[in-house]
Amino acid sequence: MHKKKAFGVAFLIIGMLLCIAVAGPGCEGGGKKGAGVPGRSVAKPEQVQAQRVSLVSDLVEGRKIFEAKNCSQCHSIFERERKAGPKLKTSRFYGSFLDIFSLLWNHAPAMAVHMRKEVLERPQFSATELNHLVSFLYMLPYLGQPGDPRRGEALLNEKACFSCHSLGGRGKKDGISLDSLAVFQSQVVLLQRMWNHGPMMLSRMAATRTRIPTFSGNDFMDLFAALTEQGKERRKVFLGVGNAANGQKMFTEKGCIRCHPIFGKGGKEAPDLGKAVSQSNVTVLSTRLWNHVAGMREKFQQKKLEWPNFSETEMNDLIVFLYSLNYEDKPGVPGKGESVFTRKKCADCHFKTAADKQKIVGEIKSVNSLQFATLLWNHIPSMEASMVIHAVPWPEMSGQELRDVLAYLQSQ
Numbered sequence: 102m103h104k105k106k107a108f109g110v111a112f113l114i115i116g117m118l119l120c121i122a123v124a125g126p127g128c129e130g131g132g133k134k135g136a137g138v139p140g141r142s143v144a145k146p147e148q149v150q151a152q153r154v155s156l157v158s159d160l161v162e163g164r165k166i167f168e169a170k171n172c173s174q175c176h177s178i179f180e181r182e183r184k185a186g187p188k189l190k191t192s193r194f195y196g197s198f199l200d201i202f203s204l205l206w207n208h209a210p211a212m213a214v215h216m217r218k219e220v221l222e223r224p225q226f227s228a229t230e231l232n233h234l235v236s237f238l239y240m241l242p243y244l245g246q247p248g249d250p251r252r253g254e255a256l257l258n259e260k261a262c263f264s265c266h267s268l269g270g271r272g273k274k275d276g277i278s279l280d281s282l283a284v285f286q287s288q289v290v291l292l293q294r295m296w297n298h299g300p301m302m303l304s305r306m307a308a309t310r311t312r313i314p315t316f317s318g319n320d321f322m323d324l325f326a327a328l329t330e331q332g333k334e335r336r337k338v339f340l341g342v343g344n345a346a347n348g349q350k351m352f353t354e355k356g357c358i359r360c361h362p363i364f365g366k367g368g369k370e371a372p373d374l375g376k377a378v379s380q381s382n383v384t385v386l387s388t389r390l391w392n393h394v395a396g397m398r399e400k401f402q403q404k405k406l407e408w409p410n411f412s413e414t415e416m417n418d419l420i421v422f423l424y425s426l427n428y429e430d431k432p433g434v435p436g437k438g439e440s441v442f443t444r445k446k447c448a449d450c451h452f453k454t455a456a457d458k459q460k461i462v463g464e465i466k467s468v469n470s471l472q473f474a475t476l477l478w479n480h481i482p483s484m485e486a487s488m489v490i491h492a493v494p495w496p497e498m499s500g501q502e503l504r505d506v507l508a509y510l511q512s513q
């Protein structure tokens with residue numbers, strides 16, 4: 102098999118942006134509204150095997166749901182067109198699963214009014230669909246901003262890369278050529294190569310008294326842009342967004358977990374990556390990882406650990422895994438949830454009789470935040486009907502309030 106095949110069918114970063122913009126031709130399976138997305142009947146959340154809520158990093162699936170559920174009627178992402186709702190920004194972090202879900206929840210009534218006017222069906226979600234949709238919104242900032250090849254070239258000079266390397270005939274005459282990197286349409290490949298050759302580069306730098314280059318801002322993306330533009334290579338290998346589940350495996354297999362904890366679990370000798378990498382994107386993560394390579398290298402040597410090599414999509418998967426760490430919700434506070442449940446008048450309907458209470462508590466007992474959100478959402482029509490009768494205003498809730506209510510119901 103051709104070696105490069107291992108990268109699979111994926112997308113150019115720019116192409117990737119286009120894919121999430123329109124799910125248009127060339128984006129696998131995209132295009133037609135509602136294509137392949139069921140969702141007419143009222144969906145009960147299917148059994149989600151694991152209790153954990155995992156980010157789906159596949160942007161294309163999410164974009165399809167975004168269109169199929171008519172979100173695109175009111176929201177543009179890349180298009181200039183002004184619509185009824187705000188443009189969703191690719192630079193904005195909306196938070197964890199329930200933080201994002203709360204945005205949907207809070208404007209459900211406005212959505213419904215519009216849907217009625219346009220004679221559209223009010224969206225119902227299966228747990229899988231809701232996870233895809235919320236993941237899509239979570240992933241929007243991931244790809245970062247495109248790079249500037251001019252700046253990238255200047256950086257190759259400034260950062261002394263050209264004192265050892267050449268690119269498209271520039272730089273050091275007999276330097277180590279970086280031309281072959283032009284094939285790969287992902288900055289993560291640049292990171293992976295730099296990481297794999299890290300120990301060698303570091304010792305060469307030490308030998309030649311070159312300062313170890315570090316990056317900031319969009320430097321990494323700019324460098325990558327210079328490589329793809331300047332290189333003589335015409336072939337292209339597209340690398341999509343990685344797979345977070347596989348990245349989690351990498352985190353263990355490559356030994357990261359021996360030094361780094363994630364939210365308190367794991368080694369104790371390096372920063373907690375659950376906390377350290379929140380609100381980042383692929384560029385920030387690549388930058389952070391590289392900037393610490395020298396520090397990490399020392400620790401590796403002290404502990405006599407072998408420097409881990411990454412091949413194929415491994416680094417790509419690892420990076421999106423790091424990005425995914427803040428997707429899952431932390432447990433809420435039952436005590437606070439109780440007061441939300443009373444204040445928002447949930448208790449008026451749900452705890453009116455012992456049987457009512459038993460019903461909702463039983464139903465919520467063993468669900469995760471995704472199943473909770475799916476139940477909540479799909480019951481809007483019946484909830485709303487009795488809200489109108491009881492003249493209860495729409496109970497807006499923040500992500501934190503949702504977490505607290507869930508914790509409260511589960512503590513009953």
Ligand code: HEC
Nearest residue numbers: 170171172174175176185186187204207208211212215224
């Ligand atoms: C009737 C048009 C309409 C539809 C349909 C609609 N939205 Fe909205 N959306 C809005 C409006 C208006 C706001 C601004 C907040 C508000 O008024 O509640 C908003 C706010 C948001 C926000 C917060 C944006 C921000 O920057 O604060 C998100 C995220 C969002 N919507 C996602 C969705 C998704 C996902 C769907 C599809 C399930 C959807 N919306 C369907 C009109 C709509």
Ligand code: HEC
Nearest residue numbers: 260261262265277291294295298301302305306309311314
């Ligand atoms: C002091 C010399 C030196 C400097 C400065 C230097 N490198 Fe390197 N670089 C090396 C060496 C040595 C290798 C390993 C080559 C090998 O293994 O064949 C390497 C390998 C690489 C590779 C892997 C190439 C491949 O084909 O997989 C990349 C990418 C790279 N360097 C990028 C950079 C960038 C970007 C800079 C500037 C920020 C830089 N290097 C600065 C010496 C240097």
Ligand code: HEC
Nearest residue numbers: 355356357359360370371372377389390393396397400401
């Ligand atoms: C031998 C211990 C050790 C191992 C193994 C290790 N690291 Fe580190 N890592 C460190 C130390 C120490 C630092 C802080 C270095 C510094 O401050 O310069 C660090 C820093 C980082 C940072 C920057 C954090 C920040 O706050 O910006 C990232 C990201 C990172 N490591 C990722 C990884 C990944 C991914 C792996 C697995 C491939 C890994 N590390 C393996 C010791 C380790």
Ligand code: HEC
Nearest residue numbers: 445446447450461464476477480483484487488491493496
């Ligand atoms: C006006 C009455 C009313 C209010 C207020 C109300 N609900 Fe409901 N809720 C309902 C009805 C009716 C159902 C549908 C029950 C069914 O279909 O069996 C429901 C269903 C649910 C479900 C799905 C689980 C189940 O038992 O079917 C959840 C979760 C839920 N509500 C939570 C809340 C929360 C949290 C609040 C406060 C923010 C709230 N409800 C406020 C009437 C209400």
